[in-house]
């Protein structure tokens with residue numbers, strides 16, 4: 001594939017203003033939307049939120065009045081793009097339905113990025129985070145069923161497995177341990193830069209969504225569950241953003257931001273099946289090529305370097321949404337017991353030192369129990385066992401996975417232990433047999 005974004009004309013900024021009808025747009029229909037149209041919509045909203053935030057930071061720090069005026073104009077367009085994209089979601093899509101969409105984004109996006117990441121350390125970090133969002137999807141799926149009678153496949157459409165991952169109560173770390181080694185701006189590939197910024201944007205928006213919506217349910221345990229998982233998303237932002245070289249100048253960062261937007265819209269245009277939404281991706285790709293032109297002129301002015309040194313000559317593909325069940329199962333079965341090491345590395349549960357800094361965090365936060373563990377106990381009251389959607393081979397390994405993935409230290413009092421989970425599964429099978437006999 002050959003598409004040099006720097007050589008494209010793009011739409012001039014003065015033509016990017018739209019009217020309110022165009023900005024507010026029309027929502028998709030939640031009953032017939034493809035799950036990967038929804039994941040693109042969720043991700044691109046996050047990309048635009050990050051673009052808007054970054055332009056404001058840049059505007060606040062830019063000493064040149066004329067340049068700051070130009071940045072302010074781009075900033076408004078980023079904001080209008082964000083409205084159009086976020087408001088594609090229909091009013092009748094519940095917070096929990098949207099939440100399952102957010103975690104499907106995290107799982108299938110992170111799995112794609114991990115397999116298309118040239119830097120081994122960055123890939124390992126993606127794989128590490130993947131198993132945490134995978135567990136979030138499973139915990140929230142219990143609530144979608146209990147509160148609204150929604151089976152997870154109504155949202156993920158059979159493309160993403162729903163089963164436990166690294167248990168959420170074990171995701172809480174000392175934030176200092178979450179910090180990773182950053183890439184070197186001189187040698188990192190454009191793919192690495194775009195991959196990381198794409199994921200940071202997605203995770204940041206996931207955090208923001210839970211922060212802004214977790215309180216909208218009256219159920220106290222569900223509120224606590226949102227607060228517990230939101231805290232992990234905060235750690236994910238810390239972890240992924242720490243991979244970025246902090247010595248990149250602001251205008252180098254601007255260039256990477258606009259290029260990341262271009263690459264994501266380019267991928268959306270290639271993959272979109274909804275014709276109306278595809279037209280919006282095409283228009284916004286054109287907008288972003290215009291922004292990239294402005295960013296590269298500012299970069300040349302301040303850095304006196306060629307933008308190609310930073311973003312290369314070719315487009316990269318950061319968000320190809322497709323089913324990743326096979327890859328996720330592979331990482332799940334081999335890395336569920338992985339933990340953050342003390343030297344910005346990774347280790348396994350059985351190699352953790354007694355004074356591992358995250359134990360303190362976990363004990364303090366779970367002093368009165370872990371809401372995501374309580375979630376499974378409450379799900380068993382509703383349904384005899386937890387809600388799981390995965391193929392039989394993976395399901396049959398669930399108890400063994402829990403055994404392998406659960407830390408023995410700092411356990412919450414309400415932890416569902418492997419033998420209890422086995423009991424729930426056995427009871428469920430027994431009741432299922434009885435019900436089947438009754439209907440014969």
Ligand SMILES: [Fe+2]
Pocket residue numbers: 048051077078081261288
């Ligand atoms: Fe944008």
Ligand SMILES: [Fe+2]
Pocket residue numbers: 103106132133134136137206229233
């Ligand atoms: Fe998550």
Ligand SMILES: [Fe+2]
Pocket residue numbers: 106133203206232233236
């Ligand atoms: Fe996450």
Ligand SMILES: [Fe+2]
Pocket residue numbers: 051078258261288291
């Ligand atoms: Fe932009």
